[in-house]
Structures are given as structure tokens and as C-alpha cells.
Amino acid sequence: MITLVYGGSSSGKSEFAENLVCKSGCANKYYLATMKPTPDTAERIKRHKNLREGKGFFTLEYERDIVKAVYEVEKNKQERTGIKAPSQSDRILLLECMSNLVANEMFREGKIMPKEYCEKKIISDIMTLKDEVSSLVIVSNNVFEDGVSYAAGTKEYLRCLGGLNRTLAEMADKVYEVVVGIGIKL
């Protein structure tokens, strides 16, 4: 099952998504973080970590190539500890968030990867990830309503994220838009 949680910056979408995961009753909760740790993002990352504290998430950090994140972690854990990995049916994963993931896939090593490549790769990664968990909650961003005309690279990024958002909404079983902390079912 896929749930898409959509909203603007500081709309409360993360907390809403986390609560969805906690309410799911699923024993194994994974948080897949895609934000690149830099001096600029340190404060945000810390705020999000605090928000998640005590909610029982196992944090995975993949700024790109999110495919098999859960598989690899569980395999490593099993090799290290000998404890058998939980079954696919008892895993829920929160992917946060699409805007960072798309940026990290698209702008790498000083190059801009084509939109078609990024869209195809990200969707294929998400499809694989989906098969490793019983439920996938994806957080994505509304960055489309400031009316500003951006440079070519940013436009390509906006087109890519917009297209992915629409594809994910179509794939999703449930879509929520979060406004001032309130989830509106679309």
C-alpha cells in the first residue's frame, strides 16, 4: 500500500506522516531520510530527529539510490547479530522526502541528469522498495505556487518533481494534502 502526503514547507506534513505510520500498528517502522547533511541543513535535520524521537523509528539514510535500503539494512543486521529480519508484511517505511531525493538524483557531480532518467529511476526504486514493506508512506512537497520563473535547471527539476508527484498520486491508495498541520484527503 502507498500513501502520499503532500504539502508546502513547514505545513506540518512530516508530523502528519509520522503519526500515520505510528497509527498503522506496524511493529517495524523505518524512516528513510534523503536530506544531504550539510551545515545548512543541520538544524532542519536535528529538528526532524527530535520530532521522531521516542516514536520507535529505525532511521536509514540514503540521499539517493534508495532501492533496497530496507533489504540492505536488514541483511547487515542479520549478519551482525544473527537476529532474523522481520517479515515483509510487518514493515512500514516512511520516505522523506521527494524534493530532496529528486534534487540528489538530478544534480550530481556538477552535472544535471535528464528528467526522463530521474523519473524512471526513482519510480523503479520506489516500486522495488514497495515490495519489501507492507506499507509505504511518501512525503512530497508542493513547491509549485510561488509564480517565479526559474532558470532552466530549476525548471527541469520542477517538471521532474511535478511529474513524479502526479505518478505517485496515481499509484497511491491514499493521498493527503497537509495544510497548517491538518491532513485533507484528496
Added chain:
Amino acid sequence: MVLIVGGSYQGKIEFAKEYFPGSFVFDKLHLFIKQCLEEDKSEAQILEEIRKRIQTGDWVIISDELGNGIVPMDEGDVRWREVTGRILIELAREADRVYRVILGMGQRIK
């Protein structure tokens, strides 16, 4: 307290006047927050000040939504839209009703 949010020029004030005619109106909260940030007030202080202002009587608070765009270049603008977002979440929690106004239409979301 009633909270009304939405993009600019969506008819938020008209909606407020039509549906809550007897209420006091705290309009353009996002600009009030900007002013406070320029005076170096903290998020908590701003929230406290807002609460103080609406202590007596029935109030309608109106604010633009700022978060639905690309992260601004200017650091102050980034902070402004984040603080506004978080304060709106807090006010929405305390509000009896929350509306989002689009194209002049108020959608009740709480």
C-alpha cells in the same frame, strides 16, 4: 478563534466579513510575523504576542500561506516562511475552526 489561510488574493478577508461579521479580525498575520522577526523576536515570543492580542472577544485570524514554493535564496525569507508555517500549525491546533480559502470559497478543514 477562527483561522483562515490561503494564497494571496483569494478573497480571505471577504470570506471572513461574510461569515463572521461580528468578529474582530487580525488580518495579514504573515506580515505581522515578518515585522516581529525584523525586531529579532523569537518564534515563542511572537506566538505569545498573538495570543495576548486575541485574548478578549471573538477573533478571526487571517494569514497567507507562504510555504508552497521553492526555498527562497534569502535566509531571512526562509526563516519567515518557516516560522509562519509553524505558528499557523500551532494556531490551527488552538482554533475552533480552520478554513482554507481558494477562489473566494472557504473550505472548512477543522
